Amino acid sequence: MxxxxxxxxxxxxxxxxxxxxxxxxxxxxxxxxxxxxxxxxxxxxxxxxxxxxxxxxxxxxxxxxxxxxxxxxxxxxxxxxxxxxxxxxxxxxxxxxxxxxxxxxxxxxxxxxxxxxxxxxxxxxxxxxxxxxxxxxxxxxxxxxxxxxxxxxxxxxxxxxxxxxxxxxxxxxxxxxxxxxxxxxxPEWAKFVSPQMKQYFRLHLLCTKTDAKTITIRLDHDSAEAALAAPRGAANFLAEIIKRTLAKLGIDTDLAFNLEFNHTGSIENHPLHIHGAFCIPEDRVKAVSEALRKALAMDYRQRYKNLAVHIEQPRNARWWATYCIKEYGITASKLEAERGRKNRPDYATQKLTQETKAFYEDIGVWLNT
Structure with missing residues (x-):
């Protein structure tokens, strides 16, 4: 039949x-x-x-x-x-x-x-x-x-x-x-997806959430040097400060970011900075920006339009996630050279990682049904 x-x-x-x-x-x-x-x-x-x-x-x-x-x-x-x-x-x-x-x-x-x-x-x-x-x-x-x-x-x-x-x-x-x-x-998420691409998926997914915002923090010398010397690694050290600062404002949010070094050669500001994303209401942007500036970039000297802390709505989730991870390997190598051992150049909350793994697996199911 x-x-x-x-x-x-x-x-x-x-x-x-x-x-x-x-x-x-x-x-x-x-x-x-x-x-x-x-x-x-x-x-x-x-x-x-x-x-x-x-x-x-x-x-x-x-x-x-x-x-x-x-x-x-x-x-x-x-x-x-x-x-x-x-x-x-x-x-x-x-x-x-x-x-x-x-x-x-x-x-x-x-x-x-x-x-x-x-x-x-x-x-x-x-x-x-x-x-x-x-x-x-x-x-x-x-x-x-x-x-x-x-x-x-x-x-x-x-x-x-x-x-x-x-x-x-x-x-x-x-x-x-x-x-x-x-x-x-x-490919299986845990074994075969590279750390760089895992972070890409986290950032992409995070930028599609309600109240999602992109964030760039240009660290002052004291904050950057303290992060680079931290026993648990620079990313974890900075993440704890960011989460603690947000908690004081009554904000609990998913967070993901990457570390980067600029290559200008200038010594006026430290080359270490952050590109990432989190979720905060639009009416809290000003307060969060000021609190993070005081916590991590008080002595940063602004040049051109490079604010110490810049927060805005994602213009394009796919583009921003790509921008954040663009120097993943370069930063990882520099951190290893600075500290003498391997260190991850990224951070993401555990809840976001779990959601992203499920999202990735859902894509696989969708493509195979």
Whole structure:
């Protein structure tokens, strides 16, 4: 017995969806360029010292954008989903399937067309910020659609029409991501994801949360030297001061940051500084900035627009996470040279690390259902 399936898209609908996706990527890409230029102006001398590393990261993101543009042009070849009336599962199961045997699930859903449009590539590790950011963003969009479908029953709208749109969009994006990323298990978080990429995922996820803010702290000489001499390492030492300062203001938040040294050669200010993210209400930004300045950067001498403590809303989660980790290896080597033993150049709260691990594993499940 065979089952008859047909495309869920009306004639001429796929090119329209493709064009919308491509236009959306063009806008996002343009926003990233604008963000890069605005932050270039913001960080002045710090930026130009690191310009080679940042431009290399920018080129990596450009390549990821080109990959997706090519994928969108070829996308009709990967479309073969049944109509809603042919599905034997609930709409929520389609959007948010139970974890099981990915290969078996795919075979059942695709029926006699199980091999049509399937990617033959093995699952690739999300080993660069460009690739990881792209897949992570589309997965976050997927989770928003899951929330939307659960809310449909509470709204006075035609549920069938809305379900149709949500399921079509989700199936389409999932097919694109499988073709782009390939199918197969993602590398295990604990053993095979590098510390640098773990920090990227933490920062990316943190910057998407409510009240998320980016933070840069340019340390004064006393704070920087005390951190470098701290027995538990500079990152842990500075994290404790930041958390203690926030606690005095009644703020308990997730926190992640990276240490960096600028390369200007100036001795007026210490080269050690922090780039990271946390979550605080907008109306507390001024108080938090002043408290952290007093705790860690009281004697920092401002040059150009380089504030001692700079806090703002994330302009682009993917871009900021990439910027924060851009000198991970360089900083780790310098810390080892300074202290004579290996030291991590990053910090993240345990709760955030646990959430990020779950987020990463959810991406793997999504790509294999």
């Amino acid at each position: 065979t089952s008859k399936y047909q495309s869920p898209f009306k004639e001429g609908e796929v090119p329209q969806i493709l064009q919308k996706l491509h236009d959306s990527e063009l806008r996002r890409h343009a926003e990233q360029i604008a963000t890069r230029d605005s932050i270039r102006a913001l960080f002045e001398e710090d930026w130009f010292a690191d310009e080679g590393a940042v431009d290399a990261a920018s080129e990596s993101r450009d390549a990821e954008f080109d990959d997706l543009s090519l994928l969108l042009n070829e996308a009709p070849a990967v479309l073969s989903e049944p109509h809603l009336e042919d599905l034997k599962t609930s709409p929520l199961d389609v959007l948010c399937p139970q974890q099981g045997n990915p290969g078996q699930t795919n075979h059942v859903e695709a029926g006699v067309n199980a091999k049509i449009g399937r990617s033959n590539r093995a699952g690739q590790p999300l080993s660069t910020p460009g690739r990881a950011g792209l897949v992570a963003r589309f997965h976050l969009d997927h989770t928003e659609r899951v929330v939307a479908i659960r809310a449909i029953g509470k709204l006075h709208i035609d549920p069938d029409d809305q379900l149709e749109k949500l399921l079509k969009t989700d199936a389409f994006i999932q097919k694109l991501m499988k073709s782009y990323q390939g199918v197969g298990e993602l």
